[in-house]
Amino acid sequence: MARVLVLYGSTEGQTATIAERTAEVLASAGHDSTLIHGNRVPEEFRLSEYDAVVVGASVHKGHHQKYVEQFVREHAKELNRLPSAFFSVSLTAVEDTDEARMTAENLVTEFLAATGWNPDRTAVVAGALKYSRYGLLTRLLMKYVARKKGGGTDTSRDYEYTDWDEVERFATAFARSLDS
Ligand SMILES: Cc1cc2nc3c(=O)[nH]c(=O)nc-3n(C[C@H](O)[C@H](O)[C@H](O)COP(=O)(O)O)c2cc1C
Structure with a gap:
């Protein structure tokens, strides 16, 4: 059993629901998952209490939530040592064209470049x-x-x-x- 943090940013709630579902799947696979809103990280929070991390954020006006970016940047060193995954929620991910796929992937690449994080897996997820x-x-x-x-x-x-x-x-x- 791993202790897995699922930390997310969400402006209208869709990424929150996706993060909840992710935490449920992790729990039903036998892991101890903890869901935290990236804008409401408790003072006593310690990343060292987790064995693995999933981060989710949604795109608004070409950027993921600043508070998620800041969290990842601040913890990039530790995140790079842990098993980790990132999912990016957007409307671009809804479009079924090569151009849209490239745009959605670029948004992920930009986020990772800005934070210095190299997660083991990434996904682009269609939002709402x-x-x-x-x-x-x-x-x-x-x-x-x-x-x-x-x-x-x-x-x-x-x-x-x-x-x-x-x-x-x-x-x-x-x-x-x-x-x-
Ligand atoms: C004001 C606004 C700006 C948005 N800008 C983008 C954008 O630049 N690119 C994109 O792919 N989706 C964009 N979206 C779509 C959101 O990523 C989508 O609605 C997503 O489901 C929001 O997730 P959330 O409910 O977790 O915040 C935008 C949505 C809003 C309301």
Whole structure:
């Protein structure tokens, strides 16, 4: 059994749900998983209390949450010594084109270059359009973006694009790698 930290950043909640699912999969694989919001890290937090780490963050205006970036940068040395994985949640990951795949991968590469972290695995995960959580301007902006990218444009409802099987496969593969 490994003690696994799942630390995440989330602005509208989708990455939080993905991180929760990841922690559940790790727990059902027999590991002791702890979920922490990257913006609410307890004062008494010690990375040395964990054997492995999964970090998740979502993309807003071309960047992952600053507080996650800061956490990873501050702990990069320790993270590089532990088994670790990173998942990046975005709408770019929804698009089925080579260009979008490259953009989504580049966002991961930029995050890792900025933090000095070399996780064992990375994944890009399709996020959600949560019109119900947006203020008026963001709703209009995201409707415009969605129209251009082929996403949902009915602002009276939310759209979830996350492939939960893929999330489970990612978490299961990481869980198994901790057994060997
Ligand atoms: C204001 C805003 C800006 C966004 N900018 C980007 C972006 O630059 N690239 C992208 O791929 N997705 C972008 N997204 C989509 C989010 O990554 C997606 O909605 C994700 O599910 C958000 O995850 P969260 O709910 O955990 O914050 C943006 C969303 C919002 C609301």
